Amino acid sequence: MLKVANLSLAYGDAQALDDVSFEVAEGEIVALVGANGAGKSSLIRAIAGMERPAAGTITYRGTEITGWPSHKVCEIGIGQVAEGRQVFPSLTVLENLELGAMLRRARAGEARNLDRVYTLFPRLAERRGQAAGTLSGGEQQMLAIGRCLMGEPELIMFDEPSLGLAPTIVQEVLKTIRQLNADGLSVVLVEQNVALSLKIAGHGYVLENGRMAMTGSGADLLNDDRVRQAYLGL
Amino acid sequence: MTPTIVATVLIGGILTGCVYALMALGLSVIFGVIRVVNFAHGEMMAVAMYAAVFLFAAFGLDPLHALPLVAAGLFAFGYALQRRLVEPFVRRPEHEQFILLLAVGVILTNGALILFGPEARGIMTDYAFDSYAVGDIIIDKTKTIAAIAAIIAAAGLLGFFRFARTGKAIRACADNLIGAEVIGLDVKRLYTLTFAVGTACVGVAGTLLAMIIEVTPALGPELTLLAFVIVIVGGLGSMPGAIFGGVLIGVSEALAGLLIVPSMKSMLSFALLIVILVLRPEGLLGRRPS
Numbered sequence: 001m002l003k004v005a006n007l008s009l010a011y012g013d014a015q016a017l018d019d020v021s022f023e024v025a026e027g028e029i030v031a032l033v034g035a036n037g038a039g040k041s042s043l044i045r046a047i048a049g050m051e052r053p054a055a056g057t058i059t060y061r062g063t064e065i066t067g068w069p070s071h072k073v074c075e076i077g078i079g080q081v082a083e084g085r086q087v088f089p090s091l092t093v094l095e096n097l098e099l100g101a102m103l104r105r106a107r108a109g110e111a112r113n114l115d116r117v118y119t120l121f122p123r124l125a126e127r128r129g130q131a132a133g134t135l136s137g138g139e140q141q142m143l144a145i146g147r148c149l150m151g152e153p154e155l156i157m158f159d160e161p162s163l164g165l166a167p168t169i170v171q172e173v174l175k176t177i178r179q180l181n182a183d184g185l186s187v188v189l190v191e192q193n194v195a196l197s198l199k200i201a202g203h204g205y206v207l208e209n210g211r212m213a214m215t216g217s218g219a220d221l222l223n224d225d226r227v228r229q230a231y232l233g234l
Numbered sequence: 235m236t237p238t239i240v241a242t243v244l245i246g247g248i249l250t251g252c253v254y255a256l257m258a259l260g261l262s263v264i265f266g267v268i269r270v271v272n273f274a275h276g277e278m279m280a281v282a283m284y285a286a287v288f289l290f291a292a293f294g295l296d297p298l299h300a301l302p303l304v305a306a307g308l309f310a311f312g313y314a315l316q317r318r319l320v321e322p323f324v325r326r327p328e329h330e331q332f333i334l335l336l337a338v339g340v341i342l343t344n345g346a347l348i349l350f351g352p353e354a355r356g357i358m359t360d361y362a363f364d365s366y367a368v369g370d371i372i373i374d375k376t377k378t379i380a381a382i383a384a385i386i387a388a389a390g391l392l393g394f395f396r397f398a399r400t401g402k403a404i405r406a407c408a409d410n411l412i413g414a415e416v417i418g419l420d421v422k423r424l425y426t427l428t429f430a431v432g433t434a435c436v437g438v439a440g441t442l443l444a445m446i447i448e449v450t451p452a453l454g455p456e457l458t459l460l461a462f463v464i465v466i467v468g469g470l471g472s473m474p475g476a477i478f479g480g481v482l483i484g485v486s487e488a489l490a491g492l493l494i495v496p497s498m499k500s501m502l503s504f505a506l507l508i509v510i511l512v513l514r515p516e517g518l519l520g521r522r523p524s
Contacts, residue, residue: 050415074418086413088406099406100417102399147417 007056016042031197034207049073079153089133100150117146138169157188194231251484252381258464258476260435266471274339276457282440283449305437312433347451356448380442469520
């Protein structure tokens, strides 16, 4: 479904990604694991069209999308729930959701998608008229996910969806991601909670200093000694 | 000085202030969203005034009928300017944006000087000297029409940002640029539209101001300064602030003309600016930076 081949990305002199290859199959959850600064967010931003790679290609369903601007990447069906949630704080919950449906692909299904989001997150329905900035962290994360779903993506890249959330809410967010996946959505998951993310992932990739260090099934990586030492502290 | 005279002057100031408010609203919208300060704002206003004067002189077109034409023209001008010239500067340092737009302003001012010469030009409609009498208070008809048109335009603009999907998308860009990119808003296109909407405001405001005062090439830079005073007094980036500031400056100018001498009107505005900068740097309705 998504294929990243030999991707390199640099911020000035700093090499963020170096010859990274990476693949997501239809209907799969893929976990991206790595230390801070390993290049996980850079990879997501490059796929999303928010950074311009120096080399390599990104292909989605057979179409090469390398260097496409972010709005075109969203339009083709790749959604993103960014680190820090990135809601529009002074806009209402409903306005945030409406803007998620600005994409041409999502116009026709807007009412249906709004229903779906409100069913998934009843809290958002209760707070639809409230400014997004007044929501709790967990509610903002629901809003960020809901807003992304409004764009009718086929693949969602989650960047640290549980960062800064209370443990019970972390569970809830991951449960939601699993449920969305069960409904047919493909998922790329960057998650600080490595054990949890590998547990729900079909495949995992380990990034180290901008390079792909390891790859394998979620279960294999969970049992790998290097992964256990470096990322699980076992 | 009777209360009647004071009331007459005050009302005149408020009416002119409504037109100022619309001009400042354009500046505020552009800055609030794109974070680029349009240093050619007043010069664009002068261009709109010249356009209205020209349409009146050449075709006898009443300024109110010229309004949509000039607004559309300035919209197109702003659209092209943002797309071709300002866009590459959006992420550049502020002083580079400043020099770029200053240059645009200088070109517009001198272009007007070449085309129209240095003398003042105005519009003399049939109703230019009409006025309404409310008791002893005299209200100028032209100013009333201009103010009502400015209020309608401003209300339309606020409605656009509040209710239209594109307006909401523009607010979203101002609110959280990363968030806007993340959900696939076409930020470049929205910036271009924003700049065009801001200059269209100037198109309307300029046409209306041309009904009230005469235009000279030198008026452009003065209006830029005036627009700045207004948005700083009202609160940079705040739309209600721009409106309130515009009316306030309109009143202060009128009062200066009454209490001191008309040529000192700017002095009072600048004094107000200094007082605001000292006592409330974020402006009267601006948000304190957190």
